[in-house]
Structure formats: C-alpha cells, structure tokens
Amino acid sequence: MTFPTHVRLIEVGPRDGLQNEAQPISVADKVQLVNALTDAGLGYIEVGSFVSPKWVPQMAGSAEVFAQIKHKPGVVYGALAPNMRGFEDAVAAGVKEVAVFAAASQAFSQRNINCSISESLERFVPIIEAAKQHGISVRGYVSCVLGCPYEGQVSAQQVAAVAKELYAMGCYEVSLGDTIGTGTPTATRTMFEAVGAFIPREKLAGHFHDTYGQALVNIYASLLEGINVFDSSVAGLGGCPYAKGASGNVATEDVLYMLNGMGIETGVDMDKLLLAGEHICNVLGRVTGSRVAKAREG
C-alpha cells in the first residue's frame, strides 16, 4: 500500500468558506485572512468569486481583496469565474487562475445555476478559450459527486462523464466535490476509479465536506487511489446549507494533522495555520470547526 509523498492543499476558506456568511465581512478582514494563509505556507488560496453581488453579496469586494493582498511568488491566488462577465472582471482584477463549476447531478445544476449540466458546460467553452489567450489557467469543479440533495444517489459514471468534459475543454485539474458530505470511503474509491479511467489521477482533486464526519476518511481513501490534491477550509469555514448547524468543508488543520502524522509533505506550518483560523473565527464570532484547533485550545 503506497501513498503520495506530497499533497497539495487548496485552501478554499476565503471563498467557499465565507461566501455563505450572512454578516458582512470587511475587505480588510479578508485580506488579513489571505495573508495569514500565505504566511502559513499554503500554495493555493481561493481568494474570491467574480459573480453577481445580487447572488453572492459576500463576494462583492473580490477585486479589492485581490488588489490588496500580498502576492507571494509561487503561490496561486485563484477565483471563481462562473460566466464570461465574471471572467472579464477577474482578468481586470489581475487574477491569474480561475475556476468554473459544474454539477454531476441534473437537478442540482438546475436549482443551483439555473441550467442543465450540458448548458453549463457550453458556457465554459468561451471562458476557457479566453483564458488560454490571456495565459490564465482554469480549474474545474464538479459538485454532488457522491450524492445530491435532490436526486440522492449520483452514479460514478455520470461524475466521470462531466469531469471528462471539463478536462477535455482545457481544465488543467478537476476537483470532485462531495457537496452534501454523504460519501463514505468505498463510494469515494469507486468514484475515483471511474473518473480515473478518463483523466490521469494527478489531474484530479478531492473536495470533501465533513457533514457526516466522513471527510478525513474519504481523503485517506483517495490517497489510496493515488489522489494528492485536496480542497479544505481553514477552521472548517463554511457550513452546510443543506443541514443547518452541521459542518461543511473539512478543516484544513484536521487534514494537515493527518498528513503530518503520515509523514506526507505539504509545506504548511500547523502553528501559523491555527493562528489564521483563530483570527478569522474571532472576526466572525464563531467557534472553530477544526477538531485540532478545539483540542489545542483545551
């Protein structure tokens, strides 16, 4: 049984973590968070989202955040750009990497982005073309890969079909998201085996939610499948909109604790990461979602 020697952690806290927060968070606090994550050694930080402020008011200041953060050489500062307008705003803000997102479930695609899966993929074609011209790389997300809040089960073949299209279009990496956190390790492995038949495993990432406490074990199951890129959120920022009070994103600290224990390199400093999490939790006035942070506070 072999594991990757190195894992790349994609920190989604400033975007995926904060986007559903009801209270306004200042640009200064967001900048502070991104800078603290940079200092902690993260190599990829998803900073914001270029979407209509009508839909996601919390992400309205993304251009200002990009303008004010410290840009450390070698670190990727990414942003969501779900449509052409958002892409153009991202380019204007100096963003060098964008992400697009599709769903593996037809019902989720309709309810979440108001179009079918194939319509959403068609929209990405001109974005990815324009990105190539600007030398901007594009990451693809697929949501609901291990279950859908509306459809229930989602087949691994369906996930593979959507992921394959995103990869064929030019996404350099496809992140497979267990949006509702219902996945367990066997399903995780089956899903990666299905997707891995079409896309090299080093081009895949896992994005696990801890709603049912399964995120870490699913990451371990993914490591066994040769996956070595994982999305996570400092302090577990970002609840689950489908189960109030429950966890959403897996906490970066808890993933790092496991990887450190396994001797897998990430380049991330635990103490600095804990400080970043503690600070943003104080700003938000909320309890950390990281078990490691809770244990260290005790």
Add this chain to the structure above:
Amino acid sequence: MTFPTHVRLIEVGPRDGLQNEAQPISVADKVQLVNALTDAGLGYIEVGSFVSPKWVPQMAGSAEVFAQIKHKPGVVYGALAPNMRGFEDAVAAGVKEVAVFAAASQAFSQRNINCSISESLERFVPIIEAAKQHGISVRGYVSCVLGCPYEGQVSAQQVAAVAKELYAMGCYEVSLGDTIGTGTPTATRTMFEAVGAFIPREKLAGHFHDTYGQALVNIYASLLEGINVFDSSVAGLGGCPYAKGASGNVATEDVLYMLNGMGIETGVDMDKLLLAGEHICNVLGRVTGSRVAKAREG
C-alpha cells in the same frame, strides 16, 4: 484490498461516556440509556464500573443499573472491574463479563492507577482466575497505545508487550485505546502489525478517540488490518480530560454511518441509535458529539 464483512460495535457510552460527567445522573436515566441501546441492536454494552465511588462517583449505582436493565438474550452487558473487590461486587450484581485495564505507558499507569504496568498486570491474575471459576469472560483494555499525555510517543513494541501479557493471562479480547486521540492512520497500522504478531487479529479491538478528528480514519486503517471490533460511544459521550472542550470517544453514529456506507454489517439500527443519543443528550443538557446526529437535526 479486502474488508471484514461484519463489525462488532462495543458501546461504551453508559460507562466510558458518562463516568466523567460532573452532574449526577439517575439510575433510571442510565437504565433508559442502556435499554435504548439494546433496542438499537447493539450486541455489547458496557453498562458500568465496579470501582470505589470515592474515585468515580458517577459509577456508584452500577449494581442497581445492572439489576434494572432489560437483559436481552445474546447481548453482552459488561462492566469494568479493575480490582478484586470490584470483581466481587460485579459477580454479586450478576455481571457475566468484566473488563480490566492496563496502560502502555509507564507514566500514565502510575498517574492513572497508581502503580507500574507490571504491578497492574499482577493484580489482574487473581481476577482472571476467579473469573474463570465463575464462568465470566474478561476483556482487556490497553490505554495510550498511540501516545501518552505525559510521555508523548509510545512504541508499538511496548503496546504489543502489554497486550500480549493480557491475552496470555486469559483476556479473550484486547481493546487497544488511543486515549488522547493523537494517532493517525500510519501509526495505527504499525501498532496493529506489532500487536498482531503476537495475538490473532480477531482477538483485537480498536478504541479511538476523536480529539483531533482522526478516529474514523483510524478505524478505516484498522479495518484494512483485518480488525473488526471497535469501541464507540453513542452521541460521542465522554469528553477528553486532557483537552477541555475537545471530543473524546468517537460517536457510534458516525462509525455506523461509515460502516453502513461500506456495506459492512453491524446489526445496529441508525434511527434507533440516533434516538438513544438524542434522549441522553437531553438528559445531560448537552449538544451531541455526533456529526451524523447534528446533520440529521439540521
């Protein structure tokens, strides 16, 4: 990669979960909890502890609890009996299975039970002899198998040495406990490989604490080592005395969720288990430690 088709869950909530609760819990509430766990289909419930009420006041009513619970045929109702006096009280209460506990760390043994590891093992000899005469089976616990709050690292060889002695003395099963929850999957596997060199794996159990969020992934790693008996606590009852506010025992609901997802049989009904957890959390006035329970409430 193969997994056991069946897992035996050892429910430790009524004993390990409640023993550190500061507020008094009535015998009636304990009986209600044990009966609800019986109804949920658990095959082994650790009901109480026959120790000096001076040391563990919460367990003072264990004999009354044993007298009042429903005894379902085929279900084992166990109790801790750390010394001869406790063993005799357990026998008088009609207990058919007892457990003894040793530590893998010398410092923990001294501070927790006031004697060296070898002294603690010597004390178990007459208990196990007496148990044989009464037709009572004895389960052995080893604590601090993946770390000690006083010594830090604990070697897998040291764990194996203690476990081997308990097994040789006549314990039919040895439960290996990550008392402070610092274990990660690689260390878990190394530990089971070391112990498995001396004791058949079907005679071993895993007892993981979720203090750093690692319990489920360690259980998965254990399943990969052929271990198929795990201790857990409904609603994650029982905090971690070494990290205030942090989790202790892994929640039975969360373990069951993973095993159900993997198609591994346990005989436990999730809905009834959730009800048992909800009820005792209401009695204690505390929030459940189970992520599954939190998500279901949402």
